[in-house]
Amino acid sequence: MKRYLAVFLGTAASMEQWKALSEDERARREKAGMEAWGQWVKRYEAAIVDGGSPLGKTKRIASKGIADVRNELAAWTVVEAESHEAAARMFEGHPHFTIFPGDAVEVMECLPMPTG
Template sequence: MKRFLAVYMGTEAAMGDWNALSDTERQQREKAGIAAWKQWVETNQQAIIEVGAPLGKTLSASKRGIGKIKNQLTGFTVVQAESHEQAAKLFEGHPHFTLFPGDSIEIMECLPIPG
């Protein structure tokens, strides 16, 4: 089995739409989203290596030093599958973008370190 990193993506525009919802609507969608996410984990538990977590603010370390940056990364999960396509199919209809304000989930293979 191959390992794949799934990165949850979200934009400021999507969060703006989420924040524009009424408190009641947001709370209802959040409750439904958490229940759906737990169901997704239960359904796919055999493929999940690491459930992952939401991601916080980002710092960048480079030869220029350390600085604050913004990106669209909102969370991650690590799964295993026979193929890239099979791994991606695990995330079809995911609550990240069907109930929560997420935009997409990017799935990439975790390749072995050369040598």
């Protein structure tokens, strides 16, 4: 089986919409979202290689130095699947974007390190 990195994305605009919800609505959605995420994990627990984690603030390091930057990366996880398509299908209807303010999940194959 191949390994795939899933990157959870969220825009600043989506987070602003989330923050605009009432405190009660946010709490309701957070509870529902965590329950749904737990169900997703249980459904795919045999395929989850590393559950990953949320991601914090970003620093970009380049030839001109180090700078604080903003991107859409929100969290990550690693799964195993028979194909790229099968890995992608695991995330259809995921609570990251159906309940929480996330926008999407991108899935890419973890390729072997070149040797030589």
